[in-house]
Amino acid sequence: GRIHMGHVRVYAIGDLLARYKWMRGFNVLHPMGWDAFGLPAENAAIEHNVHPAIWTYANIDNMKAQLRKMGISYDWDRELATCDPAYYRWEQLVFLRMLERGLAYRRRSTVNWCPGCRTVLANEQVEGGRCWRCDSEVTPREIEGWFFKITAYADELLEWCDKLPGWPERVLTMQKNWIGRSEGAEFDLPVAGRPDLTMRVFTTRPDTVFGMTYAVLAPEHPLVDRMVTDPAERARVTAFRAEVARESEIERLAADRPKRGVRLSAKIVNPFNDAELPLFIADYVLMGYGTGAIMAVPGEDQRDWDFAKQHGLPIIETVARPAGWTGEAYAGDGVKVNSGFLNGLSTPDAKRKAIDWLVERGLGISKVNYRLRDWGISRQRYWGAPIPVLHCERCGIVPEREENLPVILPRDVQLSGTGGSPLADAPGFVNAPCPTCGGRARRETDTMDTFVESSWYFLRYCSPHYEHGMFEGAAADYWMPVDQYIGGIEHAVLHLLYARFYTKVLRDLGMTKVSEPFTALLSQGMVIKDGAKMSKSKGNVVDPDDLIRTYGADTARLFSLFAAPPAKDLDWNDHGVEGASRFLNRVWRFVIGHGDELRRGARSAVPTTDASRAFRRTIHETIKRVTDDIETDFGFNTAISAVMELVNALHAFETASLDAVPAPERAALLREGVETVLLLLAPFSPHVTEELWSQLGHDVSVFKQRWPDADPVALRRAEVTVVVQVDGRVRGRLVVDVDAPEPRVRELALADDKVRSWVSGRAVERVVVIPNRLVNIVTRG
RNA sequence: GCGAGAGUGGCGAAACUGGCAGACGCACUGGAUUUAGGAUCCAGCGGGCGAAAGCCCUUGGGGGUUCAACUCCCCCCUCUCGCACCA
Numbered sequence A: 001g002r003i004h005m006g007h008v009r010v011y012a013i014g015d016l017l018a019r020y021k022w023m024r025g026f027n028v029l030h031p032m033g034w035d036a037f038g039l040p041a042e043n044a045a046i047e048h049n050v051h052p053a054i055w056t057y058a059n060i061d062n063m064k065a066q067l068r069k070m071g072i073s074y075d076w077d078r079e080l081a082t083c084d085p086a087y088y089r090w091e092q093l094v095f096l097r098m099l100e101r102g103l104a105y106r107r108r109s110t111v112n113w114c115p116g117c118r119t120v121l122a123n124e125q126v127e128g129g130r131c132w133r134c135d136s137e138v139t140p141r142e143i144e145g146w147f148f149k150i151t152a153y154a155d156e157l158l159e160w161c162d163k164l165p166g167w168p169e170r171v172l173t174m175q176k177n178w179i180g181r182s183e184g185a186e187f188d189l190p191v192a193g194r195p196d197l198t199m200r201v202f203t204t205r206p207d208t209v210f211g212m213t214y215a216v217l218a219p220e221h222p223l224v225d226r227m228v229t230d231p232a233e234r235a236r237v238t239a240f241r242a243e244v245a246r247e248s249e250i251e252r253l254a255a256d257r258p259k260r261g262v263r264l265s266a267k268i269v270n271p272f273n274d275a276e277l278p279l280f281i282a283d284y285v286l287m288g289y290g291t292g293a294i295m296a297v298p299g300e301d302q303r304d305w306d307f308a309k310q311h312g313l314p315i316i317e318t319v320a321r322p323a324g325w326t327g328e329a330y331a332g333d334g335v336k337v338n339s340g341f342l343n344g345l346s347t348p349d350a351k352r353k354a355i356d357w358l359v360e361r362g363l364g365i366s367k368v369n370y371r372l373r374d375w376g377i378s379r380q381r382y383w384g385a386p387i388p389v390l391h392c393e394r395c396g397i398v399p400e401r402e403e404n405l406p407v408i409l410p411r412d413v414q415l416s417g418t419g420g421s422p423l424a425d426a427p428g429f430v431n432a433p434c435p436t437c438g439g440r441a442r443r444e445t446d447t448m449d450t451f452v453e454s455s456w457y458f459l460r461y462c463s464p465h466y467e468h469g470m471f472e473g474a475a476a477d478y479w480m481p482v483d484q485y486i487g488g489i490e491h492a493v494l495h496l497l498y499a500r501f502y503t504k505v506l507r508d509l510g511m512t513k514v515s516e517p518f519t520a521l522l523s524q525g526m527v528i529k530d531g532a533k534m535s536k537s538k539g540n541v542v543d544p545d546d547l548i549r550t551y552g553a554d555t556a557r558l559f560s561l562f563a564a565p566p567a568k569d570l571d572w573n574d575h576g577v578e579g580a581s582r583f584l585n586r587v588w589r590f591v592i593g594h595g596d597e598l599r600r601g602a603r604s605a606v607p608t609t610d611a612s613r614a615f616r617r618t619i620h621e622t623i624k625r626v627t628d629d630i631e632t633d634f635g636f637n638t639a640i641s642a643v644m645e646l647v648n649a650l651h652a653f654e655t656a657s658l659d660a661v662p663a664p665e666r667a668a669l670l671r672e673g674v675e676t677v678l679l680l681l682a683p684f685s686p687h688v689t690e691e692l693w694s695q696l697g698h699d700v701s702v703f704k705q706r707w708p709d710a711d712p713v714a715l716r717r718a719e720v721t722v723v724v725q726v727d728g729r730v731r732g733r734l735v736v737d738v739d740a741p742e743p744r745v746r747e748l749a750l751a752d753d754k755v756r757s758w759v760s761g762r763a764v765e766r767v768v769v770i771p772n773r774l775v776n777i778v779t780r781g
Numbered sequence B: 001g002c003g004a005g006a007g008u009g010g011c012g013a014a015a016c017u018g019g020c021a022g023a024c025g026c027a028c029u030g031g032a033u034u035u036a037g038g039a040u041c042c043a044g045c046g047g048g049c050g051a052a053a054g055c056c057c058u059u060g061g062g063g064g065u066u067c068a069a070c071u072c073c074c075c076c077c078u079c080u081c082g083c084a085c086c087a
Helices: A005-023 A039-048 A052-070 A085-100 A150-163 A169-179 A206-211 A222-227 A231-245 A249-253 A302-310 A347-360 A473-479 A494-508 A544-551 A553-562 A574-593 A595-600 A610-633 A636-660 A663-681 A686-695 A742-751 A753-759
Strands: A104-114 A119-121 A139-148 A182-190 A198-203 A214-217 A261-269 A276-282 A293-296 A364-369 A389-392 A396-399 A431-433 A440-443 A485-488 A521-524 A527-529 A570-572 A719-726 A729-737 A763-770 A774-780
Touching: A005 A052, A005 A485, A005 A521, A005 A527, A005 A544, A005 A553, A005 A570, A005 A610, A039 A052, A052 A544, A052 A553, A085 A104, A085 A396, A085 A494, A150 A169, A150 A494, A169 A494, A169 A521, A182 A206, A182 A261, A182 A347, A198 A206, A198 A214, A198 A293, A206 A347, A214 A261, A222 A261, A231 A261, A293 A302, A347 A364, A544 A553, A544 A574, A553 A574, A553 A636, A553 A686, A574 A595, A574 A636, A574 A663, A574 A686, A595 A663, A610 A636, A610 A663, A636 A663, A663 A686, A719 A742, A719 A753, A729 A742, A729 A753, A742 A753, A742 A763, A742 A774, A753 A774
Parallel strands: A214 A276, A485 A521, A527 A570, A719 A774
Antiparallel strands: A104 A119, A104 A139, A182 A198, A182 A364, A214 A293, A261 A276, A389 A396, A389 A440, A431 A440, A719 A729, A763 A774
16 A cells, blocks of 8 residues: 555665666666556545555555655656556456367365354465464365466476576575475275276376375365274274364475374275285375375385384385485485395386386376476455356356357445355356356356466556457567566565466467566565564564655665665664765765866866876776676675775875865866766655756766766776785785786795794795786695 | 575674675764754774773584684574465
8 A cells, every 4th residue: 555665675776777788788677567457446435435446546546656756767658567457358258279289177175164144255265274364264175276386387487497598596495395296106906805996196206106105185185984984994084084173284285283184994005016005195195296195115204204114014115225214204315225126226217117016917107297387366355357157057058149248247245255256246247148058048257367467467467458358479579589588585485486387378369479477577675674574563663754854865775775785684773874865965965066167177187196097997997887786686785885996086086086086177077076976866765866967067867878988998907915824824915917827926925024923933835826816825743 | 304504793794715794774872063953073982800901702503623713614593485276
């Protein structure tokens, strides 16, 4: 509803880059829009009895006003809001296309159910296993819902992780791990005495099959019901299932807690050696991964080891342990032992041979599995884009006709936070004729996950008012992919993976040529105050409006860029803001105070004194530093400190040059220094610099100037200071010619009085010379 | 728990590819200016010892590699983000 310092920070970064690229001559598209659907609006509606649309648009007005005060250079002509039917109609269309191609499908899945409110809860609405509103115990419930088949793109998403050099490595690593590709085998375990049943398992370690001492089914596995016939056993299973259902997936997978399980009366057979083995259901096996069933090899898997120890099951080692091994399960590679026809092979060879053995007998296949699951997009909520399908009594699920899009979200719906999907209570919306047979049908009442809207908005920005499709091909071809995306690290897997997936789907629908939406990604850190994330409940918020009122937008922006590098968390400190303000005032006073002299100064001057040359070198070193900092690693904080140093040098030169430098030369150099400061500072603090630029007599905006280039002549240096170490400790310094030959530097270092006093009485064993930098004299004795 | 990061003065931080640890800024101290306060300017400012020159110690903790380690390797601690219906 209100912008906070986190927004100030991320938008200051974006605006800095936009203005910088603009000054470098690029055509920059710098848009802003509102990801407006979602749970918060619905909660506000319930709490304050205001319609989500009214609440949302009021917030948009607020935030827009605040952003304008910050002076961010957005192209407001491209503004969009995702809750606008003119926006979401296109994702409804894409939904239909995905439905045709089987990329959108319906299946059952488990949700959080509050029996008190009789509604589905988001994870965020579950606190300690209870409903945040009514405190009822939340139970799992199976419901039908819509899914996007992101798993069909798992391999491509993974491959592209290695082709995105502009992304932070840590984000790519998280995505790779999230996709979690693993190669292995899938095969059947016969159930003893039940020729009608087999249990299919997936393993990444087919080489360890001879170490199988038991097998496990996920408690929810449908096979369990077919195996368990005895009423007493059935009761035990039911009780265990209820227990497991109360645990979160995180708890079930936690490696440091006892693994719970129930032994079934049925037994399975290891096809490799016909051994009859016990079968369990256990919490650490999930229905959602692999086949929901595993062969357990405690010798080589720590989870299985823990379970085996707790249940007194045998452990067989099938890989020779490395010398000195003291651990429990050994997951590494090695030579196979206790493994029948695999004995003596290496782990990779044994994997291949075991798979061949299965394939030859028709018992199993080589299989790749992913940790990634399909994307559940159904929400039993009001404030979202309607899913454009109908349920017909006769025809079943029928897509809405394209010409009937958009399916508009109705306005008059009562929101209570209880009961089923709010749209189900809007008869005008729900009841509609079947697009196929014209008979009675009910509209889908689930809405789409808001991550769907945020998966393509960047494409819409290319042609935000286009009415014949999601976006105009030519415009998207011109602008896409996004050259610089900026967002929080919290988006590392979900949003950023969904947007990548959705872009690939649009490509395969022939709508765009790009395979990846974002060429470069900057993940910025959070804004922290007093050791905690800024939040109302902690009472540590800084309101950007107050800050802008007191110090102006330029100061707020400058400080948020100066206080920390963008990828790091920023620790907010009111005193620091004071410093940024002081710096801008210092620049202001200098320009105003020297206005006449600066305006008189010539455009360039050849420095004739040492002081002039040194000052001009500082100017051009600063240009180089600031440019490199922005270009190579988003080093905005060090870029600002370089400009601060230049301003310090400007003051020093102003004083030192009074009598020492001819007046025209001094005026020209001061002007070059001041104009450089303004140009370099312009993307950081646009208002002050623009004003001062015009005060200097320019009538064209500072942002229409070329970004300065460092003059190589000014950068040239004759001498450097070289540090001299004795045994790794600094004992002196030498001023030598740049690129002085090594033997000469070595000789000078050894001849230095201070160095000699440290070396005397010891033998020089070695002298390390790092050109233009350092000499280290290593002694013995 | 799993996956991914981070940890440097009183504080925010800097340090190219392994090469002077602490740039720049804040806070603080002293001085100048001022009726006073504010603002501004000058100087000092990691810790210990010292009058000073200087010496020793110091980058979460412990080990290692190297002429040289904030940086590379191993073990440990703490904090942050994500974990699929918050977005």
